[in-house]
Amino acid sequence: MLMQANSLPTRHFLQLKDFDATAIDYLLARSRLLKARHRRGDVYQPLHGKNLAMIFEKNSTRTRVSFEAGMNQLGGDALFLSARDTQLGRGEPIEDVAEVISRMVDVVMIRTFEQAIVERFAAHSRVPVINGLTDEYHPCQILADIFTYIEQRGSIRGKTVAWIGDSNNVCNTWLQAAKLLDFNMHVSTPPGYEIEPERGESFESMHLECFTDPLDATRGADLVTTDVWTSMGYEEEIEERKKIFADYRVDQEMMALANPDALFMHCLPAHRGEEVEANVIDGPQSVVWDEAENRLHTQKALLEYLLLGQITD
Numbered sequence: 001m002l003m004q005a006n007s008l009p010t011r012h013f014l015q016l017k018d019f020d021a022t023a024i025d026y027l028l029a030r031s032r033l034l035k036a037r038h039r040r041g042d043v044y045q046p047l048h049g050k051n052l053a054m055i056f057e058k059n060s061t062r063t064r065v066s067f068e069a070g071m072n073q074l075g076g077d078a079l080f081l082s083a084r085d086t087q088l089g090r091g092e093p094i095e096d097v098a099e100v101i102s103r104m105v106d107v108v109m110i111r112t113f114e115q116a117i118v119e120r121f122a123a124h125s126r127v128p129v130i131n132g133l134t135d136e137y138h139p140c141q142i143l144a145d146i147f148t149y150i151e152q153r154g155s156i157r158g159k160t161v162a163w164i165g166d167s168n169n170v171c172n173t174w175l176q177a178a179k180l181l182d183f184n185m186h187v188s189t190p191p192g193y194e195i196e197p198e199r200g201e202s203f204e205s206m207h208l209e210c211f212t213d214p215l216d217a218t219r220g221a222d223l224v225t226t227d228v229w230t231s232m233g234y235e236e237e238i239e240e241r242k243k244i245f246a247d248y249r250v251d252q253e254m255m256a257l258a259n260p261d262a263l264f265m266h267c268l269p270a271h272r273g274e275e276v277e278a279n280v281i282d283g284p285q286s287v288v289w290d291e292a293e294n295r296l297h298t299q300k301a302l303l304e305y306l307l308l309g310q311i312t313d
């Protein structure tokens with residue numbers, strides 16, 4: 001295994017399951033501490049002199065700002081690289097880009113299309129690589145979502161998360177989380193948009209149950225969550241999907257079937273009136289703003305962990 005200059009192994013975060021439950025529990029506890037420190041206004045800059053390169057092949061608000069602000073708060077710097085403006089946009093091989101960039105910075109975050117792209121990058125990188133969203137997975141999002149659930153309601157173990165809508169990158173990552181952290185997923189997608197068999201981490205376990213009717217999926221859930229009907233990269237399907245997904249809008253009827261203290265989450269950006277009714281996302285059960293803020297705290301814990309290992313102070 002490659003080692004970093006400080007002799008820590010070069011670990012990547014390309015999928016949630018790249019980390020075991022112990023590492024995830026550590027990150028969640030560390031996020032809590034870093035959040036409290038940040039709230040108090042403490043200055044904590046262990047990454048002074050370190051650089052994060054952020055490569056974006058798709059748009060972003062939260063991922064970009066949380067990584068950039070987080071790196072700055074930890075004393076380091078972040079470089080925003082749009083694929084369009086770099087030689088990547090003119091066809092430079094990803095392997096060559098990885099070889100070069102990873103000799104210049106200490107950690108890399110990539111938002112791109114196929115998961116294979118981040119895997120190829122990581123295979124040629126001397127430094128840790130973080131998946132900032134691919135077509136298949138969004139591990140940083142689920143780290144923040146689980147942190148948010150625990151912050152609001154305590155342990156997620158044994159709880160039920162209802163996913164309504166498209167079986168996309170965020171859904172796939174929830175499935176990995178369910179298996180790792182031992183909770184249940186109820187998934188309801190329109191016919192033809194079911195979970196791909198290779199993503200169904202828990203098809204043969206207690207962790208996943210699929211429902212045709214979204215009302216059945218939300219019944220008894222502790223958390224109801226959804227995402228856009230059309231993810232980035234699938235824009236030509238927008239109009240067709242609006243028709244197909246029309247019955248998979250999270251509304252008050254669905255929320256009423258969930259547990260009375262159920263939360264609502266959405267990774268954002270949201271389309272009110274499409275995948276979620278405004279009175280749900282803007283209602284009392286919604287924690288979407290905390291969820292977005294927690295991207296900052298959980299990713300600071302992640303950056304610290306990848307660059308410095310486990311910290312006890």
Ligand code: CP
Pocket residue numbers: 059060061062063064133141267268269
């Ligand atoms: N949830 C999320 O990743 O948001 P952005 O696309 O704005 O980064």
Ligand code: NVA
Pocket residue numbers: 133168169170227228230231232267268269
């Ligand atoms: N599933 C969405 C998530 C955006 C943060 C997408 O991939 O576009």
